[in-house]
Amino acid sequence: MTKLIELSGLSVGRKGRSVLSDVHLDLAQGERLALIGPNGAGKTTLLRTILGLEASGGGSIRLFGEECRTERHFARLRPRIGFLFQDSDDQLFCPTVIEDVSFGPLNLGHGPAAARSMAEAALARLGIADLADRISHRLSGGEKRLVCLAGLFAMEPDMLMLDEPTNGVDAVNGERLRKALRDFPGAMILVSHDADFVADLATRAMVVRDGRLLPAEIHDHAHTHRHRHIHVGS
Numbered sequence: 001m002t003k004l005i006e007l008s009g010l011s012v013g014r015k016g017r018s019v020l021s022d023v024h025l026d027l028a029q030g031e032r033l034a035l036i037g038p039n040g041a042g043k044t045t046l047l048r049t050i051l052g053l054e055a056s057g058g059g060s061i062r063l064f065g066e067e068c069r070t071e072r073h074f075a076r077l078r079p080r081i082g083f084l085f086q087d088s089d090d091q092l093f094c095p096t097v098i099e100d101v102s103f104g105p106l107n108l109g110h111g112p113a114a115a116r117s118m119a120e121a122a123l124a125r126l127g128i129a130d131l132a133d134r135i136s137h138r139l140s141g142g143e144k145r146l147v148c149l150a151g152l153f154a155m156e157p158d159m160l161m162l163d164e165p166t167n168g169v170d171a172v173n174g175e176r177l178r179k180a181l182r183d184f185p186g187a188m189i190l191v192s193h194d195a196d197f198v199a200d201l202a203t204r205a206m207v208v209r210d211g212r213l214l215p216a217e218i219h220d221h222a223h224t225h226r227h228r229h230i231h232v233g234s
């Protein structure tokens with residue numbers, strides 16, 4: 001079966017400094033790959049390079065079986081990959097939530113009524129239908145995260161690349177987000193520092209360290225331990 005992403009000997013540099021070198025990766029249908037690693041390791045850079053938003057310094061990138069070398073190749077395949085930016089404010093730019101979430105389907109050529117119903121369905125899938133008429137830039141950080149994700153779902157992508165999806169998301173919304181991702185049938189790459197989230201969702205993990213991409217283990221174990229809780233009393 002065709003791999004969704006194939007990276008071979010990929011390197012990325014910035015201002016004469018190597019950020020990633022000799023990166024190899026195959027992503028197959030149905031996989032949920034967690035990308036972990038310390039701050040500044042190059043996880044976001046890797047996602048952006050896969051999408052052709054960052055220039056590679058060598059090696060090859062194949063998306064859905066097609067070699068991507070120029071912006072023309074990337075631009076044609078990019079709509080099939082829903083990319084959640086690390087910063088929600090880079091993703092939201094329409095006045096209202098429903099306009100933001102409808103933007104993708106409209107851009108893909110759906111008519112206004114169809115785009116609106118795709119957007120409403122995406123918001124409902126994340127349990128945030130009530131945010132539809134809110135002003136995008138006045139949402140809370142966690143609400144923005146979910147709205148951005150709804151914007152990706154509305155485009156019905158083949159796969160997702162999510163940069164810190166749980167950032168700023170509370171426990172209730174976090175559970176909604178996990179359920180929506182579990183139900184998403186396509187493959188995904190999850191960049192996350194949230195170990196519980198990774199253990200819950202990912203089918204395998206890799207770590208970016210010292211410019212290399214290496215296999216990593218997912219620690220998924222149950223144990224009894226002490227918790228410190230904050231109780232909000234009345």
Ligand SMILES: Nc1ncnc2c1ncn2[C@@H]1O[C@H](COP(=O)(O)OP(=O)(O)OP(=O)(O)O)[C@@H](O)[C@H]1O
Nearest residue numbers: 014019037038039040041042043044045046086208
């Ligand atoms: N636009 C830019 N110009 C110059 N250097 C940059 C730029 N963006 C990122 N970098 C640098 O490239 C390196 C990799 O950054 P990147 O954002 O990919 O790391 P990351 O693993 O995603 O980190 P984090 O976990 O903190 O999000 C870092 O040293 C960072 O400072």
